Amino acid sequence: MTLEIYENGRKIIREGRVSWFGRTTQEELGTLVSQYDGEAVDKFLWSEEYEKLKPLEQQLIQVFHPGVDQRVTSKTYMPNRLLVGIRKWCLKRENLRLTCPRCGGTGHYSYNQIDGTRCFKCSGWKYILPRLSKKWLVLVADEWNNRHNAE
Numbered sequence: 001m002t003l004e005i006y007e008n009g010r011k012i013i014r015e016g017r018v019s020w021f022g023r024t025t026q027e028e029l030g031t032l033v034s035q036y037d038g039e040a041v042d043k044f045l046w047s048e049e050y051e052k053l054k055p056l057e058q059q060l061i062q063v064f065h066p067g068v069d070q071r072v073t074s075k076t077y078m079p080n081r082l083l084v085g086i087r088k089w090c091l092k093r094e095n096l097r098l099t100c101p102r103c104g105g106t107g108h109y110s111y112n113q114i115d116g117t118r119c120f121k122c123s124g125w126k127y128i129l130p131r132l133s134k135k136w137l138v139l140v141a142d143e144w145n146n147r148h149n150a151e
């Protein structure tokens with residue numbers, strides 16, 4: 001896999017197939033700025049997504065996957081995918097979650113054709129996570145370390 005970064009866009013070449021991002025002709029892309037091959041592509045794309053996260057989101061990832069940003073390979077889940085897993089884990093922990101204020105913890109709300117009665121605020125999970133804060137991160141870290149060391 002090769003990633004080429006141009007002034008006006010980028011191209012990924014994977015097994016001979018080209019994906020264009022930004023512009024769709026070689027002329028429109030402008031000058032080649034940098035090029036990555038193999039695992040360097042994974043590292044670049046991972047870091048790019050990671051850098052776009054809020055600092056507290058990065059810290060949340062670091063609680064569960066310490067130093068993951070330093071050892072990215074093609075098998076490392078992308079940062080947003082890691083966050084999805086982390087949020088699911090937190091939603092299962094009573095002291096980390098809040099009862100969904102929209103459905104009152106039933107997971108159901110008014111009917112619509114697409115979701116039926118599934119509450120869209122909690123997606124039927126019945127719980128939501130509080131806004132990311134340093135205080136909540138401390139709770140999460142404690143909970144994770146307790147469970148982790150117990151297993």
Ligand SMILES: [Zn+2]
Nearest residue numbers: 100103119122
């Ligand atoms: Zn709900």
